[in-house]
Amino acid sequence: MADLLAGTLDLLILRVLSPGPLHGFGIGERIHVVSRKALEIEEGSLYPALYRMEAKGWLKAEWGQSARGRRARLYSLTKAGCSQLETEQKNWSQAALAIAEVLKNA
Amino acid sequence: MADLLAGTLDLLILRVLSPGPLHGFGIGERIHVVSRKALEIEEGSLYPALYRMEAKGWLKAEWGQSARGRRARLYSLTKAGCSQLETEQKNWSQAALAIAEVLKNA
DNA sequence: AGATGAAGCCTAGATGATCTAGGTAAAATG
C-alpha cells in the first residue's frame, strides 16, 4: 500500500468487516477486489493490524473455516469496532476534504 | 496532523509552494488557513520534511525575508519538484478514489 | 528599561505503522 494511505488500514479493515465476518486472508482479498486492484495489503501489515485491533477491542476472533473450507481465523466487529468505524469514517471524510481543499485553493 | 494523512505532507508542501516561494513557518500557516484550520502541521514534522525534500532536489532554499520582514528561509519548487507535485497529485487522487470505493462498496 | 510574547528556525529522541523477508502447514493440482 502506498505511503499516502498510511493510517487508513484500520479503517479499511473495519469497513470490509462491517457486512460480516471474514478471515485475515479474505480481508486482504476483499480490499483488493473491491478497490478494483488499486489497493494491495501486505500480509506483514495485515496480520499485525488485526492483532492490534483485536487488542483494542474493535475485533473479536475465533477459529473456524474460510469460504473455501480451510482452517481460518475469523474476525468480526465488536460493538466498539462498529462505533470506531463510524468515527474513522468521519475523520477520513474530513481529512480527505481538507486535502482536496488545499489541492484546489492553495 | 492525524495519522490518517501520514505521507501526505510532502504533497501539501509541494502544492502550497506551487504559486510561489514561502518560508517554512509560512508554509505551515498557509496549509492551516487554506484547509480552514482542519490541518495543523507540527514544526517538528514540517522542518524535517523540508530538509528531506530539499535533499531530494524538489525544493531549493535561500535566506531572505518573510512577508512580515523577518529573517526567514524561503523555499521554492525546482523543476523536479513541479513534476513530483503532478505525480503525487495523481497518486493521491487514485488512492482517495480507491478508498472511497471500499467505503461505499465493501 | 525590562518583561513578555510572537515570529521563525532547529533538533534529538520516541513512537508507531508499515514493509521486507522470511517461515510453517495443509490441501489441491499437475
Added chain:
DNA sequence: CATTTTACCTAGATCATCTAGGCTTCATCT
C-alpha cells in the same frame, strides 16, 4: 510426487511524524 495455493505467523528494518524541548530577533506593553 512435486508444485501451487490457501492461510497464518513474526522478527527486524525503515521511515514519517510527533514530543518537547532550545535558540534568536523584534515588537509591544508596563
